[in-house]
Amino acid sequence: MSFSINNAGAQESGDGGGTPYSFGGACSSQGSWTQSALMATQNLKKITAQLKDDANCKALGLSVTAAIESMQNNIKSASDSPDDIAKLSHLPTEISALRSYAGMNPAKRSSVLKLMMDKAIQGASISSKVKSRENTASGLMDFGTRLRTSTNAGIGMLNQVMDNIPRLNECMIGENSAAMGSFIAMSTQVAAAFASSGQDGMASKLALTISKITNLQRDIKFSKTMRKLNQQEFLSSMACLMEVTSESFCQARDAMGLFKQGMNNLSVNTDRLKNITKNNPFAGFYILNTHVPNVTRWLQQVQIGVDPKLPNDATFQNNILNEIAIYQKSVKTLLGDYNYSKGTLDSLSSKQAKQNTVRKLVISLSGTMSSGFGEGDNTRNFFTTNQTSMAIPFNLLGMPIPDQVLGKVMPQQSPEMWLEANMTNLPIFNDPDALMTGIGMRMRVLVHEANIASIEYFNRWFIVDKASLVNESVIDIQYTVKDSLIAIQTYLGLLQERLAATGGDTSIIPTVLDTRYRIQVILDKYEVVAKVGVEMKGMNPRQITDVAMLTKPLEAYEDLINTVYEQFNVQLARSGYLANRMSNFVNEDYILLVRNKVNFTQAQQDLFYAVGMSSLEKMLQIYNGNPANVQTDLNMALKINKGNIEALETLLKDSVVNAIAEAKMVAEGKTNTGWDSVKRVVSNAIEKNKKLPLYGLGWGMGENIISELYEHADRYTFNSADEVRSPESEFDDSRGVYAQLCIQALAFPNQQGLRDLCAGAVLESPLKKSGGLGVSYDQRLNSYLENLSPQQRRLSLSKRTSFNHSERICALRDYNRQNMVLFMTLGKNSSNAP
16 A cells, blocks of 8 residues: 655645535635645545555455355355255155146156156155255254364464465554454354354354454544544634634724714815815715716716617717717827837938838828728818818928929929928938927827817717706706816815825826816816806896807807817717826825825724725725715624624634633643643633522532533543643744634633633734734733723623624734734835834
């Protein structure tokens, strides 16, 4: 037999599939080292089962069993056969019947006589067999004969035992008990078979019992090994499950704390939009998740227009969208051609080659801009709205159109022919690199002008009812689009001040300022619309006779939509232009708030710094939708998570207590788990006994001991003194596990059975020399005593303990988070550390 432990095997057996004690899942405190150790544990379980089922250890028993079965068959064949006796008793009757039949049928006399002869011969043969068996059976009835036969059988079996003993040398575990048990059991069974002629099964059962007893020691060894390995998996799974369950509660608790503070800090007065306080750390989150989506939704309507009511409407809108899409593709083509040619130019060394590259680029760009984009003559060309095709190449070069191209000087030449003939004589071609840069700048100007033309075209024909679209932006129960733009503008002003005052990254300020400018341009257009409304508010329809008065509001609406389209780059960036910018701004604001400790509690500061940018996502989730629904959701989450912790206590507390006790014993260098368990049983019984009246102490003490053992048997281990137990390592790992489990067990509402066991437990920080923060079981358990009123102090212990239950649940999470924050800030300037 052979086996090996390798990485592949560990990986295969480490998947946890079908392992009842591996259920903890993934948790942050159990990383690759713990998982590697658990894979080794599972591999050991697999090997233990393999050793238990070793064929070499079972070879002797199987061989002797086969010999016994053979002998029993021989004995069985020696007994009288009821079938043969029955046949012999029937033969006389059959022969008599044949004789009578022969007398009545002379024609068949010959055949009947032959059949009678066959029956007579058959009778003689059967009679001989029965006689021989009677002699054998009667011989076996003699005790001496039985003894000799048993001896011969035993010698035969001994020969088989001798043949199989060498295989036992290959059995590494329990070989002596296996050999002796098999030999004694099978010998007993052989003797019983011959002595009783198989009439009584008691001896066979005795042989089976002897075999089981002699193999019991070997089986116990394997069962103890499997229990030890299961304990390792169970310990890890319990710790992980407790961590995951507590973390779920703590996350909901953090969210509720942030939500409450954010709601308290938000201004709810009439002038709320203009009073976003500087010191509110959640203003950016609120803006990003409330006002920005409000504007974005309206921009989507600006982008897609109104829904078509008829097939003809759909066809008309699709044609417009197709023309805009073709134009946008042409812009991409222009940018691609320019950047490719610029890269080619940079790689050339010859001046003439560079000049030719620039000339070819100008002709290529002009062709794209003036050809209707290759989609047919009917395709609208937005580049030629404000200029002719002839002028495009010379506008790119930054020079007037030559007279020969205009036809003032004959013969008239095409722009391409003229450039090819006169390129080397033009001063601007003396520096091809500078000319290339100038072409890029002028190309972008032409693209910008074409953008404006496309926007006007789109808005004129695609968005027919611009008045309704503008009205939607100023009508809403909560926040209008105009309100949201004002709120965003105010927030960006505060952000710009904060960036300048707190040493933020000033490279973002130009973009902030540009966004503020764009929003202000749009707000100015809203003011124009509002002024038109003021002018017309006292008029009735009959007074509006001037055509200019009729068209003035329509022009104001159209101008506003066109401005929004242009300033937020709706044509290219769609509705995400403002949202993308604001996301970056709020991220930067968040970093500033954390680094400068602006209006954060220590817990929130640790939370934000520890979870990094993911806290932003959490805040976005918190502020999404109706705040009342958010609060209801968080209340339900907290209640469910506490219920989960209660269920976990019911399921695992006794096992956790036992694991804590064992880890503590190893940490303290003790070995007698039985005596330790006895002391803990008595201690817990005494704790229960304090509730009894004085006259009931004696009986109550005994009753409590029995009750404790019956109800909480899993808390105690009564192992033998010679049980293998490793001492504490030089790194105090058992003490660390003991302290960790005690801190995690603080989450259990009822601390009975844990107070004395965990008293003095401290989970030390790995950063002790750097001011790391450990966590004490006693301090966390008794922290509720610090701020209690006299009335609260008179409450029961369990009621008083409940005041700090939430903090107890999060004790391990807070310990991990505080030490991670410390580690992240080591070596950093204090101005950048939380």
